Amino acid sequence: MEKRCNVTKKKCFLFFLFFVFASQISLQAYCQEVKLTFSLKNATLEEIVDEIKRISTYDFVYSDSYLSVFKPRDVSFKNATIDEVLSSCLKDSGLVYTINGRTIIIKRGKKTEENNRTVSGKVTDVKGNPLPGVTILIKGITVGTATGADGSYKLEIPSGKVILIYSFIGMKTQYVTVTDNLKIDVKLEEDVEEVEEVVVTGYQTINKRRSTSAISSVKAEDILVPGMTSIDQALEGRIPDLQLMLNSGEVGATPRIRVRGTSTLSGNRNPLWVLDGFVLSDPVNVSPEDLNNPDYINIIGNAIAGINPQDIERIDVLKDASATALYGTQAANGVIVVTTKRGKAGKISLSYSHSSKITRRPRYTDRNINLMNSQERMQFGKDLVDNHYIFDPYMPTVGYEGAYYNWMSGKTSYDEFLTEVRQNETINTDWFDILTRDAYSQTHNLSMSGGSEKVCYYASFGISDDNGVAKTSYSDRYSIMLNLDAKLSDKFQVALRLNGNIQKKNHVPAEIDAMGYAYNTTRALPCFNSDGSLYYYKKASDTRNTRLNYNIINEINNSSQEYDGSTTMISMDLRYDIMKSWNLTIAGSYTRSNTTQTDWWGEKTWKVASLRNAEAEDTPPTGESGYCYLPYGGILTTNQSAAENWTLRLQSNYSKGLDKEAHHLLSASLGLEANSSKNQAIADESRGYLKERGKQFVDMSTSTSVNGKTTYLIDDYPYFKNWLAAPHHSISESLTNKLSGYLTVSYSYKDYFTFNVNGRFDVSNQFGSESNNKLLPVWSISTMLNLKDIIFLDSDGDYKGGAWISDMRLRMSYGKQGNMIDGETPDMLLNQGGIDTYYGEYVSTLYKLPNPNLRWEQTNQINIGLNLDLFNSRLNISTDFYYKKTNELLSSIAVSSVNGTPSGTYVMNNGTLSNKGMSISLSGYPIRTKNFSWFVSTYYSINLNEVQSQPLENYTKEAFLDGTAIISGKPISTFYSYKFLGLDHETGLPMFDDWEDRVHLLYGKSVAEIIMTVLEDSGCRDPFISGSFSNNIRYKRWNLSFNLAYSLGSKVRLFDMYGPIQNGITSVENVRKEFIDRWVVPGDELRTNYPALLSPSDPLFDQYRYHYSMTAGSQGLTGPFADNIWQMYDDSDIRVVSGNYLKMQSLSLRYDVPEKILKKLPISYASISFSTQNLFTISAKELKGQDPSQAGFSSPNLSVRPSYTIGVNLSF
Structure with missing residues (x-):
């Protein structure tokens, strides 16, 4: 089903464009009226x-x-x-x-005008390259012109003294007085203070040459390619020490990002996002347990998801303690600072960009779709029947098994049976074609900027229409932004920022699992009848063994999962210059987000039919024997979230040379900041919802009277009545207040060295009166040494050697940071419930125990870095080494229910975690001429982490198998596997070293001790090495760029072979092609590692259906460490392969349209481009196409799909 609002949105956008241009006509009409x-x-x-x-x-x-x-x-x-x-x-x-x-x-x-003059010329950079779009103004008059594509210009000026102003982004503004020479060629120099030599921390803008911190900076235009709808997508393979992992190719899915590894176990491990100096919050509170789970797929979006990437100017990633100290306890996981675009003085510039993208859907011909076709699945079913396999009596009867059942039950003759088998062998239902699509998406962005020397502005409007490959799924965004910068006087400046966005998303409900259905459903099952109507098969219900009609298209058409969200952020920055060296800044921001998730299940769905215990067209069964939980209508589940955040900051900045020559430079900032975050969540489930009948609810209060006795309709359905009597609504609220003070002091001597001290304290309402750590100081010390000047500069100011070294600077920092889990409180929390029917009183239950002794997690970090520019800055090298250690780790420990803990856990400070690593990046121009340039950039990063104390949590075997258990002496995400010994010669069943012959050695041990003794460490799910190789090649008007990203060190478990069929094979399920090569007869164990199939009728079935450890509690084992041999095989070491990969992250080709063509049009610049994302991935052949960049283990998710985009950019 195509989204309903698609046409409406396009009309809205066309109306907006019409309004912009039609307004010019209306202005002319205004002049006459x-x-x-x-x-x-x-x-x-x-x-x-x-x-x-x-x-x-x-x-x-x-x-x-x-x-x-x-x-x-x-x-x-x-x-x-x-x-x-x-x-x-x-x-x-x-x-x-x-x-x-x-x-x-x-x-x-x-x-x-006879005395007017015409001045002309050409504007280039210092190397003679023409600069198109340079603004040229007559000083004192807000009119001027701009250079063309070849850098030339022509401007009529009045007689008398005239001063021309030449300005261009990234270049130093020049003022030229016009003399008798009317031919004026100008060379603009790069403004290193503005672009290349500045780093932005959110609180300060620092000259990069004097920076003492580990900060990686990149301009958005250098990493964005057409079709990207979120800036975090563009960060993959671009920033040293930053790892990006995407668990799903679902539209709108949010990647997991780690900066220099992990600094917390129980808290949020994601970096902090900062927009124009203010911290962003996620639109919906998601628990750290979910966010840190490598299998979790976040389709709601993160803090930056609503920001249009086309509005972003640059990104600065703060990595060490010195860079992040001013953000205090929020920044233990690193900080990503996003700076949006600003207006520039000059005439109005109107820009429009459009992209059209095609995202390729999965196909059975893809390498990772290693599934049987109809003929192979029918032969597989025949093999099962021939070997007397016993099937579940409630399974759907389709495929070979269904045809055989119909024959044996007398419903068809033998000839009809053979005909049905031959027909089913050729069905080859293409579930991927039915459930997915080659998705077409588009973006439109319109921006306007300009201004004068007093006021500059930037305004934009953007539409992102992003359709997913899963049919009916989409993620749309409408965004606006307005940035105003005004110089009200020589001493007073004000900056106003306003941005807002509306996001609308639709997904197939997770319970339907359309992609899992496409992977796991036999292709011998038709989706449609010969007349085009839907084909239904019988599927056992969840509540009882009733077999009800099922067709996945019917489920999708009668259900939905919709997200509606909006975010508005307004901020203001007031600056007053008390004197040239001292200014005072007052800044504040207010953000409000509203998100609503609505899940709907119609009464025609199998899910609702299961609750009704009858088909949609049948009369709902009544009485106690009817087991009817929903007689009429469907289900509507609503989750609403509202978040408010405000920040108020007062900051004083001082910077002055201490001597006449300003060799001694002292800079300092002192600030006070208050922040408050309020969140409210409302959840509600309603039954009897009729969406197709005006979005109303069934009235169950109707009654009938017979012989004076009144009977209510709802009394006919006691199970539904009991459900209605129980509460299905909840409201939760949270409030977090913080008060912070910070100080930064920096001293520089000439350009020889810089010494910096940063400090901040945070006070939070999350700590109780008994804690002596209510206030945590966060601090850092750092220094920068200009090694080139120190080593090669003599007392006369001349360099003696080192001519090939343009710059060489050593950075060193050490600092202490803190972290806290959101949601923890020093107070006891109660759930205030309803009335107890026995006592007739209101009942409250304990939700969370008080935790007054909770302390901050504390992270100490040291960093040593070197920046080296060689050969007149043609080659740039940057390397960093770091070590950070987190103490007082917050972790949830198992606590007896005797203590009153409802969840059985309690958060305590315990444990130590260390991270160490290094990164090196190289960039430069091997070739750079007027018509041809080649820019190369590459980096290599490594991060090694280790838990250095025994965890207190009691983990299940699943936590060890999927890598979520925290194990002392091991890296985070370490997972374990059973030791596969081969296939049994007689039975073909898998054999494992499960210690059954020496089980007495395991008596009395905990699950963790048993797992780490019996199972094998298989490695880490997360990579510890990442890097990239990027190129940008320009030839005249052509520009080719690509980015290759690689990841090393991770291990991947192959998708389950036996997961869907552990408890028996059903005819509706497809199986992987590996089963064709399974063990069949003795001796096959020499050619294959795929086990034999075991029928429930086989005497060995019950023996292997349960592992001995499941019933060995009386022998001294604390719990099972295996379910059965099929689960052990799927989780064995033979199913673990390398997760190393090399991926073509992006490839783009752009052509700039010649000026001579544009002269005929009112367009100053135009370009057209073709780009791709995720074009290919090179990985281990054992993966058979399984995406190694996805962390999911057991079942396939939608992999990150390749996409192809055409883009157009216009400037007027």
């Missing part, structure tokens, strides 16, 4: 202009020199048009006017 009435005596030009501005909405542009030309005069008008007024007022003045919208430009007439 507005009537002016006023009268002035002996009025000057300035007085006339002021009066017109007072009684109308017109603005004027003119030179002050015209005031002396205009002779004062009497004017009087009544109901006159603007043309009549201006024609009369300017008569015989030598001045003329033009009207551009609501702006009136007054200039000299033709006779007086």
Whole structure:
């Protein structure tokens, strides 16, 4: 089902474009309709202009020199048009006017223009490369021009002294006084202070040459390719020490990001997102347990998901203690600072970009779709029947098994049986074609920027229409942004930021699991009848063994999972310059997010039929024997979340040279910050919902009266009545307040060295009065040494050697950080419930025990880095080594229910975690000429972590098998596997070293001790090495760029072979092609490791259906460490392979349209591009196409799909 709002959105966008351009026509109409009435005596030009501005909405542009030309005069008008007024007022003045919208430009007439001059020339960079789009203004007049694609320009200027202003993003602004020479060529120098040599921390903008911290910076335009809808997608393979892992290719899925490994076990491990100096919060509170689970798929979105990537100017990733200290306890996992675009002084610039993307759906021909076709599955079913396999009596009767059942039960003859088998062998239902699509997505972005020396602005509007490959799934976003920067006076500046977004998403409900269905359903099962109607088969219900009709298309068409979210953020920054070296800043922000998730199941679905215990067209069964939990209507589940966050900051900044030559430079910032976050969540489940009947609910209160006795409809359905009597609504609220103070002091001597001290304290309401750590100071010390000057610069200021070294700087830092789990509280929390039917009183249950002794997690980190620029900065090298150790780790320990803990766990400070690693990055231009340049960038990062204390938690065997158990002496995400010994010669069943012959040695041991003794350490799910190789090649107007990302060190467990069939094979299930090569007869164990199938009728079935450890409690074992041999095989070491991979993350080719073509159009710049994402992945052949970048183990998720995009960029 295609989304309903697709056409509406397109109309809205077209209406918006129409409004922008039609407004010009409406302005012309305004000029004719507005009537002016006023009268002035002996009025000057300035007085006339002021009066017109007072009684109308017109603005004027003119030179002050015209005031002396205009002779004062009497004017009087009544109901006159603007043309009549201006024609009369300017008569015989030598001045003329033009009207551009609501702006009136007054200039000299033709006779007086004889003294005007025309200046022309070309603007280039220092190497002679032309600079298109350079703004050229006449100082004092807000009119000018811009250079063309070849850097040339032409501008008419008045007589007399004229100063031209040349400005361009990333270049130093130049002021040129016009003399008699009217041919002016200008070379603009790069403004290293603005672009290359600045790092942004959110609290400060620091000269990179004096930075003492480990910060990686990248411009958004260098990493974004058309089709990307979120900036976090672009970070893969771009930032050293940053690992990005995406568990699913679902549209809108959020990646897991780690900066320098993991610093917490129970808390949120994701980095902090900061937008224009203010911390962003996720739109919905997701528990750290879910966020840290490698199998969790987040399709709601993270803090940055609503920001249009086209509005982003740059990203700075803060990695060490020195860089993150000013963010205090929030920043133990690193900080990603996002800076949005700003307006530049100059004429209005209007830009439009569009991208059209095709995302490729899965196909059975893909390597990772290693499943049987119809003929293979029918032969597999025949083998089962021939070997007397006993099937579940409630299973669907389809495929070979179904045809055989119909024959044996007398429903068909033998000939009909053979005909049905032959037909089923050729069905080959393409479930991927039915359930997925080659998805078409598009983006539209319109932005406008400009301004004067006093006020600059940037405004944008964006639409992202992102469709998923799963049919009916989409993720749409509508975003706006407005950035204003105003210099109100020489001392007072103000910046206003406003951004908002609306997100709408739709997914197939997780319970349907469309992708899992496509993978696991036999292709011998039809989806449609010959007449095109849906084909239904009988599927056992969840509540009882009733067999009800099932068709997945019917389920999808009568259900939905919708997300509606909106976020608004407004911030303001007021700066007052007390003196040249001292300023005071007051900044504040307010953010509000609202998210609603709505799950709907219609009464025609199998899920609702299971609750009804009858088909949709049948009468619901009544009475106690009916087991009817929902007689009429469907199910509506709503989860609403609202979050409010405000921040208020007062900061004083001081920077001054301590001597006349400013060799000694002292900089300091002192600030106080208050922050409050409030969250509310409301959950509700309602039954009897009729979406298709006006979104109403069934009225079960209707009654009938017979012989004076009233009977209510609801009384016929006691199970439904009992369900209604129980509460199905919940409301939860949380409030977190923080007060922080911070200080940063930096001292520099010449350019030789810089010494920096950062400190911050955080006070939180999450700590009780008994804790002596309510206030945690976070601090760092760091230094930078200019090794080139120290080693090669002599006392005369000349370099003696090292000419090939452009710059060489050593950075060192050490600091202490903290962290806390959200949701912990010093107070006892109660769930206030309803009335107890026995006592007749309200009942409250314990939700969380008080935790007054909780302390901060504390992370100490040391960093040593080197920045090296060689050969006139043609080659740039940066390397960092770090070690960080987290003490007082917060972890949940098992506590007896005698203590009153409802969850059986209690958070305590316990444990130590260490991370050590290094990164090295290289970038430079092997070739750089006027028409050809080649830029190369590569990096290599390694992170090794280890838990250095015994955890207190009691883990199940599943936690060890899937890598979520925290084990002392092991890295995080270490997982274990059973030791496979081969296949039994007689039975073909798998054999394992499970210690059954020496089980007495395991008596009395815990599950953890048994697992680590019997099972084998298989490695880590997360990689510990990552890197990339990026290239950008420019030839004249062509630009080719690509990024290869690699990941090393992880291990991957292959998808389950026996997972769906551990308790017996059903005819509706497909199986992997490996079963074709399974063990069949003795001797096959020499050629294959795939076990034989075991029928429930086999005497060995019950022997191997349960592992001995499941019933060995009386022998001293504390619990099972295996279920059966099939579970052990799926989780054995033979099913573990390397997760190393090399991926083509992005590839883009762009062409810039020549200026000579654009001259015929009102377009100053145009480009067209073709790009791809996730084009291919090279990995271990044993994976057979299974995506190694996905962390999921047991069952397949939708892999990250390749996409192909065409993009267009226009500037006017």
